[in-house]
Amino acid sequence: MWAFINKLRSPKWFYAISARLQPFFWVAATALILVGSVWGLAFAPADYQQGNSFRIIYVHVPSAFLAQSIFVSMAVAGLVYMVWKIKIADMAAAMMAPLGAAMTFVSLFSGAVWGVPTWGTWWMWDARLTSMLILLFLYLGVIALRGAFSSRDSASRAASVLAMVGVINIPIIKYSVDWWYTLHQPATFTITGRVAMPTEMWVPLLLMVLGFYSFFIALTLMRTRSEILRRESNKRWVRDLALEER
Amino acid sequence: MPNTESLSPATEGRTSARGAREPAGGLAVALWATLRRDLVLLMRRRSEVLNPLVFFALVITLFPIGISPDPDLLATIAPGLLWVAALLAALLSLDSLFRGDFDDGSLEQLLLTPQPLPMLGLAKVAVHWLLTGLPLALMAPVLGIMLSLPAGSYLVLAVSLALGTASLSLIGAIGAALTVGLSRGGVLLSLLVLPLYIPVLIFGAGAVQAAILGDGALAHLAILGALLALALMLAPWAIAASLRISING
Numbered sequence: 001m002w003a004f005i006n007k008l009r010s011p012k013w014f015y016a017i018s019a020r021l022q023p024f025f026w027v028a029a030t031a032l033i034l035v036g037s038v039w040g041l042a043f044a045p046a047d048y049q050q051g052n053s054f055r056i057i058y059v060h061v062p063s064a065f066l067a068q069s070i071f072v073s074m075a076v077a078g079l080v081y082m083v084w085k086i087k088i089a090d091m092a093a094a095m096m097a098p099l100g101a102a103m104t105f106v107s108l109f110s111g112a113v114w115g116v117p118t119w120g121t122w123w124m125w126d127a128r129l130t131s132m133l134i135l136l137f138l139y140l141g142v143i144a145l146r147g148a149f150s151s152r153d154s155a156s157r158a159a160s161v162l163a164m165v166g167v168i169n170i171p172i173i174k175y176s177v178d179w180w181y182t183l184h185q186p187a188t189f190t191i192t193g194r195v196a197m198p199t200e201m202w203v204p205l206l207l208m209v210l211g212f213y214s215f216f217i218a219l220t221l222m223r224t225r226s227e228i229l230r231r232e233s234n235k236r237w238v239r240d241l242a243l244e245e246r
Numbered sequence: 247m248p249n250t251e252s253l254s255p256a257t258e259g260r261t262s263a264r265g266a267r268e269p270a271g272g273l274a275v276a277l278w279a280t281l282r283r284d285l286v287l288l289m290r291r292r293s294e295v296l297n298p299l300v301f302f303a304l305v306i307t308l309f310p311i312g313i314s315p316d317p318d319l320l321a322t323i324a325p326g327l328l329w330v331a332a333l334l335a336a337l338l339s340l341d342s343l344f345r346g347d348f349d350d351g352s353l354e355q356l357l358l359t360p361q362p363l364p365m366l367g368l369a370k371v372a373v374h375w376l377l378t379g380l381p382l383a384l385m386a387p388v389l390g391i392m393l394s395l396p397a398g399s400y401l402v403l404a405v406s407l408a409l410g411t412a413s414l415s416l417i418g419a420i421g422a423a424l425t426v427g428l429s430r431g432g433v434l435l436s437l438l439v440l441p442l443y444i445p446v447l448i449f450g451a452g453a454v455q456a457a458i459l460g461d462g463a464l465a466h467l468a469i470l471g472a473l474l475a476l477a478l479m480l481a482p483w484a485i486a487a488s489l490r491i492s493i494n495g
């Protein structure tokens with residue numbers, strides 16, 4: 001265990017191992033998303049109430065899953081960085097943040113598009129919509145804070161602290177928004193037909209969720225690798241690597 | 247007077263900071279000294295204390311002008327308006343919480359004292375609340391009258407603001423500590439802190455709404471108290487970590 005953690009400290013080791021892992025995740029992501037979207041968009045039966053508009057779920061739900069998981073991963077990476085000073089963790093956290101913000105935006109946007117045929121409006125102050133919007137602001141805060149520091153070390157530590165503070169607050173925000181929403185009189189229409197979903201509907205959804213996660217891992221590995229090269233560009237092994245490439 | 251040295255942790259030199267000799271009195275004296283020093287400093291710059299209050303009154307004045315002077319309409323939106331305006335007023339004064347100490351170097355001295363930094367940070371936050379949150383809470387009922395807030399909710403308004411602004415000061419201090427080293431930290435501070443303020447706003451405004459409707463105000467106040475307890479427990483550590491980042495960066 002400790003040997004493994006010690007290895008993780010070395011960007012060189014991570015660079016080598018991620019080169020081997022990366023293709024698997026890219027293949028998995030491409031295959032799962034392809035199969036899932038073709039199945040979900042073309043072959044899954046239409047919803048008896050929502051018709052074909054329910055197919056937005058195949059983008060909406062996976063992106064919402066990722067939006068929340070990425071923030072938690074960012075906070076965990078921040079904790080690892082603050083406690084063990086593992087630089088890779090911080091690099092990964094920095095590379096995850098824009099993807100997380102993008103996924104939050106995608107889930108909000110696809111939710112808005114979905115809202116038009118089902119709710120008859122682009123936006124409602126629904127509890128889930130509201131907490132996703134707040135999550136988007138939290139992401140933007142972390143990204144902005146990291147960008148504001150001139151020293152990279154301070155930026156990393158500040159972003160880590162903020163991500164951890166944010167992750168403690170996410171459940172509180174979620175519950176308080178739920179409470180707030182139940183105090184406000186909820187609208188009469190809600191998302192329908194989600195409880196008993198037929199198998200032909202949820203299997204492609206599961207594939208899409210797994211595909212999105214693989215995509216997240218693959219993209220984070222790829223971006224972390226380039227970040228390693230950027231941050232370690234004055235190290236010997238990176239120079240050797242550059243010479244080899246030439 | 248044996249405690250003169252520890253009474254002014256801001257001017258305490260490096261010699262005693264590294265624990266060669268624990269100043270007499272320990273933590274309690276250091277806390278009291280920090281409290282007293284900050285209070286004195288702020289009382290000498292009264293405009294800084296008054297600005298958030300004036301801002302609060304001004305923002306509340308804008309709403310009847312911008313929306314409608316109709317008392318019925320104002321009464322329905324008054325709880326939320328008062329809470330949002332108070333929240334923004336508290337945010338306004340947040341940037342100066344550590345700024346002065348950072349600029350003149352006394353924050354570094356605070357970090358060098360042998361006393362635990364979270365507690366000293368807590369003392370500074372307490373001063374911020376005493377001179378921002380508490381006055382806002384006391385002033386809110388007056389503005390409530392101007393917004394024709396229904397009778398019977400004034401006490402709840404003041405209590406909810408007093409409880410809520412304490413949490414706001416604690417959460418906001420994390421943001422202030424993170425951005426104190428940045429030259430243009432002010433706008434960033436609001437981006438960092440406002441999303442974290444939302445639970446307090448929900449239950450604060452909810453308490454006043456509940457008091458108007460006639461039931462459940464105590465439940466909201468209890469949750470505000472719980473949020474404050476949680477913030478009291480966790481925020482000082484985050485404030486201390488953030489201050490260290492800002493100073494060493």
